[in-house]
Amino acid sequence: MAEETGISWCDRTWSPWIGCTKVSPACDGCYAAHLMDTRLGRVEWGPHGERKRTSESYWRQLAKWDREAKAAGRTISVFPSLCDPWDNAADPGIRREWFAVMRETPHLLHLLLSKRPQNAVAMAEAAGGLPANAALGATCENQEIANRNVRYLLDAARDLRPAFSFVSAEPLLGPIDFTRISYGTAGGYDVVRDALKASDIERIDWVITGGETDQGSHKARPTHPAWFRQIRDACAAAGVPYHHKQNGEWLPIGDWYDDHPVSLVLREWHAGTWREVSLDNEEDYVARIGKKAAGRLLDGVEHNGFPEVRHG
């Protein structure tokens, strides 16, 4: 619930309600659920769990931040990190109030990231329409989820005209080719579309990637660096802004040893003698070195892309 955020792609976090249900492999290590379990202990997670509206004084922060942004002549981006904006179990009345406050805070940019983009159009319309200062986002952690969520996201973007549309591929749990999003079959043929190319369909305006981090008893799964690179390079080729938030808890052992004054030679005890272990491709071996040490550089570069506001 803190005002300042350690999230590199937004300025502030603020949530209209707290509570959610895990719906996707990316939810396995839900930061918000872990925070509630272990630190705040206030909200039960799950379909029948509570969706607890945050306090009036907390809601007034948005107007305060709006004045601050106006005085500074800049936009402050706000991410609702403790809920999903399109949660089926959330109170539509709270969403309507939230959207009304968004319209009254035009110097804020609300980053509505969701794992339920299929609900966006109906729920936004029920809340009086999507405010002009809202961006629509969807989490995609592997190709299967991307094939589903990108379609919903871009359909919603076409109907709702958000400030921009974006994808968060964090935690990235498998490779994703955003230039080949499956749209099912038509006339016996597979329909595949490039979601980063403006001339093909409404395109994704911004892509964020990140590895997974530990959340309590949930231990982070590694991301292969090739999966990050594929997305980075596809964004660069299409001119889509790219932001790499973090590597997670793991790093390829080659990357780690490149930065340290030791050479990587492994030996194993085998049949009464030491024999050298040959690592044909060091990148295929990852080591758990912790989030801080793994950092957020990808091939030595920090990626902090941010999109232009398209609509609004």
Ligand code: SF4
């Ligand atoms: S959708 Fe987001 S907030 Fe909800 S359980 Fe999944 S990770 Fe947590």
